Amino acid sequence: MISIIPNRAPVMQEVLYCPQCAHRLHQAIPDGDHAERSVCSQCDYIHYLNPKLVAGCIVEYQEKILLCRRAIEPRHGFWTVPAGYMENGETTAQCAAREAYEEAEARVDDLVLFASYSLPHISQVYLLYRGTLRDGAHAAGSESLETRLLHAEDIPWQDLAFFVVADALQRYLQDRQRGHFAHYDAVVEHDAQHQARLVSYSRVG
Numbered sequence: 001m002i003s004i005i006p007n008r009a010p011v012m013q014e015v016l017y018c019p020q021c022a023h024r025l026h027q028a029i030p031d032g033d034h035a036e037r038s039v040c041s042q043c044d045y046i047h048y049l050n051p052k053l054v055a056g057c058i059v060e061y062q063e064k065i066l067l068c069r070r071a072i073e074p075r076h077g078f079w080t081v082p083a084g085y086m087e088n089g090e091t092t093a094q095c096a097a098r099e100a101y102e103e104a105e106a107r108v109d110d111l112v113l114f115a116s117y118s119l120p121h122i123s124q125v126y127l128l129y130r131g132t133l134r135d136g137a138h139a140a141g142s143e144s145l146e147t148r149l150l151h152a153e154d155i156p157w158q159d160l161a162f163f164v165v166a167d168a169l170q171r172y173l174q175d176r177q178r179g180h181f182a183h184y185d186a187v188v189e190h191d192a193q194h195q196a197r198l199v200s201y202s203r204v205g
Helices: 092-104 163-178
Strands: 026-028 037-039 052-061 064-070 083-085 108-119 124-133 144-150 183-190 196-204
Touching (some): 052 092, 052 163, 064 092, 083 092, 108 163, 163 183, 163 196
Parallel strands (some): 052 124, 108 183
Antiparallel strands (some): 026 037, 052 064, 183 196
């Protein structure tokens, strides 16, 4: 049911100069650390590259799932749930609600964390909530070509943009059918053919 779709690693932007004193940075292992960092020998500033947090939600209305067809890369033209990078100063739930409105002009209620996915090969963590669509209203935002409310049998599984989305939707529908939602925690990596796959997952509830 799930189409295995490769995730492409993002380009990590190299920082060449210190943002504090403009001196050129060099690679070194700081005292007490275990990994190379970009370090300023002039003012001792250390530049850290940390994983990106992505939050989104599986939005339901009258047993239909809200999907967006992407208007941007990566995976232009493919379907996904509303999701995106967190902004400073917001919670993960606020991010999920904001992305739902930005991508689908959808107002979402009753957000509950449903699944978390660690993707170490691209240094990302996905937090997916489940929620209900207020009043059934939705429309394509600037990052979407169109939005649709779809019954489970109408979801375009082969045209879903990302492995994480396909996996989460399948688990959501299975839980809905059994009448009880659990929480899932999973790790996704690439195999030798650069195909995304689950290497571990746990379920609570």
